[in-house]
Amino acid sequence: MAIIPMWKCDRDGQLFDDKKAAEEHDKLLELAANISHWLEQSVEGIPDDAIENIGLLMASNKDMLMKAMKGKPEVLLETPEEKDEASNVTPISA
Numbered sequence: 001m002a003i004i005p006m007w008k009c010d011r012d013g014q015l016f017d018d019k020k021a022a023e024e025h026d027k028l029l030e031l032a033a034n035i036s037h038w039l040e041q042s043v044e045g046i047p048d049d050a051i052e053n054i055g056l057l058m059a060s061n062k063d064m065l066m067k068a069m070k071g072k073p074e075v076l077l078e079t080p081e082e083k084d085e086a087s088n089v090t091p092i093s094a
Helices: 019-042 048-060 062-069 073-077 080-087
Strands: none
Touching: 019 048, 048 062, 062 073
């Protein structure tokens, strides 16, 4: 019988067979929780479930948000298909 090491995320109970993936997921959830807390303290009238969803959305798309904040706001308007095409482009070497 083989023993397979697993890592469990304390925040949501999700299991991973790769420690690095588990740590990345935990960091994502921590960022989402901190964003949610910040929103809750900064903006009144948003339902709790919406705050959690917004926090998770922002944390999951942090790279895109960073690009937008660094002077490329048009990345926020790209459709999912455009994002996939942009990430699948392979440079042509001369």
